[in-house]
Amino acid sequence: xxxxxxxxxxxxxxxxxxxxxxxxxxxxxxxxxxxxxxxxxxxxxxxxxxxxxxxxxxxxxxxxxxxxxxxxxxxxxxxxxxxxxxxxxxxxxxxxxxxxxxxxxxxxxxxxxxxxxxxxxxxxxxxxxxxxxxxxxxxxxxx
Amino acid sequence: xxxxxxxxxxxxxxxxxxxxxxxxxxxxxxxxxxxxxxxxxxxxxxxxxxxxxxxxxxxxxxxxxxxxxxxxxxxxxxxxxxxxxxxxxxxxxxxxxxxxxxxxxxxxxxxxxxxxxxxxxxxxxxxxxxxxxxxxxxxxxxxxxxxxxxxxxxxxxxxxxxxxxxxxxxxxxxxxxxxxxxxxxxxxxxxxxxxxxxxxxxxxxxxxxxxxxxxxxxxxxxxxxxxxxxxxxxxxxxxxxxxxxxxxxxxxxxxxxxxxxxxxxxxxxxxxxxxxxxxxxxxxxxxxxxxxxxxxxxxxxxxxxxxxxxxxxxxxxxxxxxxxxxxxxxxxxxxxxxxxxxxxxxxxxxxxxxxxxxxxxxxxxxxxxxxxxxxxxxxxxxxxxxxxxxxxxxxxxxxxxxxxxxxxxxxxxxxxxxxxxxxxxxxxxxxxxxxxxxxxxxxxxxxxxxxxxxxxxxxxxxxxxxxxxxxxxxxxxxxxxxxxxxxxxxxxxxxxxxxxxxxxxxxxxxxxxxxxxxxxxxxxxxxxxxxxxxxxxxxxxxxxxxxxxxxxxxxxxxxxxxxxxxxxxxxxxxxxxxxxxxxxxxxxxxxxxxxx
Numbered sequence: 031x032x033x034x035x036x037x038x039x040x041x042x043x044x045x046x047x048x049x050x051x052x053x054x055x056x057x058x059x060x061x062x063x064x065x066x067x068x069x070x071x072x073x074x075x076x077x078x079x080x081x082x083x084x085x086x087x088x089x090x091x092x093x094x095x096x097x098x099x100x101x102x103x104x105x106x107x108x109x110x111x112x113x114x115x116x117x118x119x120x121x122x123x124x125x126x127x128x129x130x131x132x133x134x135x136x137x138x139x140x141x142x143x144x145x146x147x148x149x150x151x152x153x154x155x156x157x158x159x160x161x162x163x164x165x166x167x168x169x170x171x172x173x
Numbered sequence: 174x175x176x177x178x179x180x181x182x183x184x185x186x187x188x189x190x191x192x193x194x195x196x197x198x199x200x201x202x203x204x205x206x207x208x209x210x211x212x213x214x215x216x217x218x219x220x221x222x223x224x225x226x227x228x229x230x231x232x233x234x235x236x237x238x239x240x241x242x243x244x245x246x247x248x249x250x251x252x253x254x255x256x257x258x259x260x261x262x263x264x265x266x267x268x269x270x271x272x273x274x275x276x277x278x279x280x281x282x283x284x285x286x287x288x289x290x291x292x293x294x295x296x297x298x299x300x301x302x303x304x305x306x307x308x309x310x311x312x313x314x315x316x317x318x319x320x321x322x323x324x325x326x327x328x329x330x331x332x333x334x335x336x337x338x339x340x341x342x343x344x345x346x347x348x349x350x351x352x353x354x355x356x357x358x359x360x361x362x363x364x365x366x367x368x369x370x371x372x373x374x375x376x377x378x379x380x381x382x383x384x385x386x387x388x389x390x391x392x393x394x395x396x397x398x399x400x401x402x403x404x405x406x407x408x409x410x411x412x413x414x415x416x417x418x419x420x421x422x423x424x425x426x427x428x429x430x431x432x433x434x435x436x437x438x439x440x441x442x443x444x445x446x447x448x449x450x451x452x453x454x455x456x457x458x459x460x461x462x463x464x465x466x467x468x469x470x471x472x473x474x475x476x477x478x479x480x481x482x483x484x485x486x487x488x489x490x491x492x493x494x495x496x497x498x499x500x501x502x503x504x505x506x507x508x509x510x511x512x513x514x515x516x517x518x519x520x521x522x523x524x525x526x527x528x529x530x531x532x533x534x535x536x537x538x539x540x541x542x543x544x545x546x547x548x549x550x551x552x553x554x555x556x557x558x559x560x561x562x563x564x565x566x567x568x569x570x571x572x573x574x575x576x577x578x579x580x581x582x583x584x585x586x587x588x589x590x591x592x593x594x595x596x597x598x599x600x601x602x603x604x605x606x607x608x609x610x611x612x613x614x615x616x617x618x619x620x621x622x623x624x625x626x627x628x629x630x631x632x633x634x635x636x637x638x639x640x641x642x643x644x645x646x647x648x649x650x651x652x653x654x655x656x657x658x659x660x661x662x663x664x665x666x667x668x669x670x671x672x673x674x675x676x677x678x679x680x681x682x683x684x685x686x687x688x689x690x691x692x693x694x695x696x697x698x699x700x701x702x703x704x705x706x707x708x709x710x711x712x713x714x715x716x717x718x719x720x721x722x723x724x725x726x727x728x729x730x731x732x733x734x735x736x737x738x739x740x741x742x743x744x745x746x747x748x749x750x751x752x753x754x755x756x757x758x759x760x761x762x763x764x765x766x767x768x769x
Contacts, residue, residue: 041531043566047538054545086527088613113530134530135537 033149034058034077038068038095039084039111048082051138057145065090069098078106080148082141084134085112085119093123100127105155107148111136192492199484204477211473215466222462230373230438230451230458231421237371237379238420238440238449241364245327245443248284248359252342253325256355261348264290264355267299267307274301286339286358291317293351302358311356316343320354327443330361330381330389338365338390365390368449374460377453381442382407389447398430406437407448419445425455506712509705528610529577532570539563539570580607592717594629594740595637597672601661604641608649615649616656617676627665628739636713643706644674644733650697651678651731668739669719675732681725689723 035057039045042063049059060078062068065087072078081099085092096108110131112120120131129148132141255273263269270288277285287302295312311317320326320343328341338361346355364381368390371379380396381389386404388396396403406424421440428435436458438451456463543563546556605619612619641661648659657677664671681689688694690711695704714721718738725731 041535043535043570044531044538047535047542047563047566051538051542051545086614088616091614113527135534138541 032056032058033079033145034060035145036060036062036068036071036078036081038062038065038081038087038092040064040087041084052142055138055142064088065092065095065098068095069102072099072103072106078103079152080129080145081106081108082145083108083110083128085110085123085131093119093126096123096126096128105152105159107152109141109144109148188492188496191495192488195488195491196484199488200481203480203484207473207476207480211469215469219462219466223459226458226462227423227436227438230436230453231423233371233373234379234438234440234449234451235421237368238442240367241381241449242442244364248357249325249327249342251281252344252355252357255357256344256346261290261346261353261355264346265299265348267301270299271301283360284363286360288358289356290346290348291354291356292348293353297356298353311354316341316356317354319343320345321352327446329383329387329447337362361389369393371451374453374457376457377451379449379451381447381449383447384445399428402426402429403437403450406439407450428454509709512705525577525581525610527614529574532573536567536570539567592631592633594742594744595632595634596627596629597637597663597670597737598623598627600634600637600641601663601672604638604645605661608642608645611646612649612659615653617649617652617659618657619645619659619661621661623662624664626745627663627670628668628745630670630717630737631740632717632737636717640710640713640735641672641674643710647706648674648676648678648731651676651680653678657730665739670737670739671734672737673732673734675730677730680727680729680731681723682727686723686725690721 035052037045037049037052037059038061039048040063045061045063049061052059060071060076062071066089068081068083072081083092083095083099087095090098092110092112096110099106099108107129108123108127110120110123110128111134112131113134117131117133120128124131129151130144132144259269259273264273270290274285274288277288287300287304287306289297289300289302289306291297291311295310295314295317297306297309297311300307300309316326316328319328324345326341326343328343330338330340332338339358340361342357342359344355344357346353368379368381369392371377372393378393380392382403383389384407386400386407406426409424419439419441421438424437424439426435426437427433431454434455436453436455440449441447442449540563543560546560546563549556551557551560601621601623605621609619645659645661652659659677660673660675662671662673662675685694685696690707691704692708693704694708697704711721714735714737719736721733721735723731723733
């Protein structure tokens with residue numbers, strides 16, 4: 031199953047084109063034009079595996095959005111997108127639990143690779159959670 | 174640097190004034206004690222020296238006075254002894270008087286010229302001497318009259334037939350009950366020589382006169398012209414004598430004959446009938462003093478000239494050093510301003526980079542999308558239309574980049590610090606627009622409320638730009654995180670233009686308020702702020718003759734107010750786009766309100 035992605039950036043043109051390109055590559059892509067929209071999309075119906083999040087946005091910026099995502103959806107992986115001037119913010123984001131960061135504009139292949147890795151990590155995590163849950167059930171059955 | 178040179182030219186009188194005041198101070202400080210000391214010691218030396226010279230002259234005169242007096246007294250006594258011991262009766266005889274005269278000549282040398290006895294009728298009865306004066310009638314002679322009254326009479330000096338000075342001592346003697354007169358003629362040559370020999374310096378000479386200023390001795394030079402003057406001096410009788418009774422009195426008067434100032438020392442002798450007079454030109458008497466005084470004055474003048482020259486050279490050199498130092502300081506200031514400008518540009522760069530980065534990212538994505546579509550082939554679906562759309566997007570994003578770079582270029586190009594008349598409103602609009610992107614990401618709303626028709630100010634575009642940019646950057650920083658409102662206002666009041674920039678940020682604690690304009694004062698972490706921004710602004714505003722003030726409440730916000738004097742010849746700014754002219758408006762119809 032291909033990864034399902036949420037793209038958050040205030041530049042509509044960027045988001046739209048990126049979404050088309052990722053869609054062409056078989057990913058299911060949803061978009062949001064601000065941090066709040068992104069959070070709404072996550073809270074709404076449908077599954078999101080990886081969030082691609084711009085660091086610098088007016089209003090609620092990338093870091094705040096990241097914090098909110100980590101709080102509400104701890105399993106969702108986040109890849110930060112940043113311009114050169116905000117690398118420090120991206121690093122801060124990784125400390126807060128983002129999976130990785132990429133410089134804007136980024137190569138599509140690299141981005142896909144990162145998304146894949148993040149998705150794999152998320153799946154592995156989910157698998158471990160499932161296994162743990164299964165063990166727990168087994169144990170309960172066992173006693 | 175051009176500015177520094179300009180300043181140097183306009184401040185040339187300042188440095189000249191500085192040099193002058195320094196020179197004056199140096200000269201005053203060094204000359205005043207020198208002159209004071211010279212005057213004081215000169216005065217004291219002069220007084221002491223004059224006193225000494227005068228004392229010396231007094232002593233000289235008194236000494237001679239006494240010796241002449243005692244000579245006269247001695248001679249009178251001798252004649253009195255003759256009169257009393259020998260007696261008038263014996264002296265009537267020619268032989269007696271001749272032998273007596275011979276005896277006197279033997280023992281007293283040539284002092285006694287002749288000896289005679291005159292009867293009560295004034296006829297010389299007996300005579301011994303070199304002249305045939307037997308039987309001469311003296312009944313009308315002055316001395317004969319006088320001796321009758323005073324018993325003993327000493328006459329003034331007479332230059333007789335031989336031209337030899339002599340005087341007469343007359344004495345009443347009793348001859349057979351009648352009052353006869355014993356008359357002795359004495360040579361005055363010895364005294365004449367004694368007095369005449371007093372000579373000091375070039376003009377110092379002594380003589381004896383009677384009360385009527387008739388010379389009793391022959392002065393060394395012709396003194397007939399000064400007789401009247403002498404008479405006056407003697408008439409006063411030496412009232413300024415410090416020894417009393419007119420002894421050794423000193424008078425200083427101008428000699429009408431020679432025209433020079435003359436010092437007279439007068440002392441009475443012969444019971445005040447005669448005066449010993451010593452006279453000398455003061456210039457001569459105090460020659461040594463005047464010589465020393467001249468040397469002193471010369472040294473003083475030379476010293477003064479040296480001091481003045483030194484003061485002049487020294488102060489000029491100092492002023493030049495100060496000037497050079499000031500120029501260096503100005504240059505340094507310019508460099509600091511330039512550095513500060515770079516720093517504020519650096520702060521901007523973050524915003525600008527992101528602003529450019531965004532369209533670039535879109536262009537890259539669109540290009541990638543076009544590639545994707547080309548791989549599929551243009552025939553499929555509406556791929557061709559999609560490519561068209563992507564290319565249009567790339568074009569419009571390219572135009573966006575161009576606009577940003579133009580803005581940046583126009584900012585960077587304004588590095589010329591020349592002062593010109595400019596309109597603050599235009600600059601505020603420009604800067605507000607310039608900072609818009611940065612403000613947007615910091616969630617800051619920039620609002621400008623600009624009064625129409627504020628007067629133009631004399632300022633340098635680049636410097637004003639720096640002022641506004643710094644204040645706006647500071648305001649945006651103050652509202653981080655969380656953002657807020659940034660109000661920029663302009664208004665005219667009196668002859669001044671006020672610009673205020675207020676934010677709703679964290680505010681400045683009272684303790685820091687006084688220090689914010691100090692260089693290198695910053696509350697930002699190391700490496701984030703230079704601490705130069707506000708101090709540079711302060712310098713720029715001050716230089717323009719304006720001032721900057723700040724009001725701040727912690728957690729409420731801060732307002733900086735700049736007052737700039739309006740240009741005297743300047744026009745009022747037109748509403749909207751004004752007289753700044755050289756800067757093409759980036760987009761003409763923008764609203765006054767910008768930002769997120």
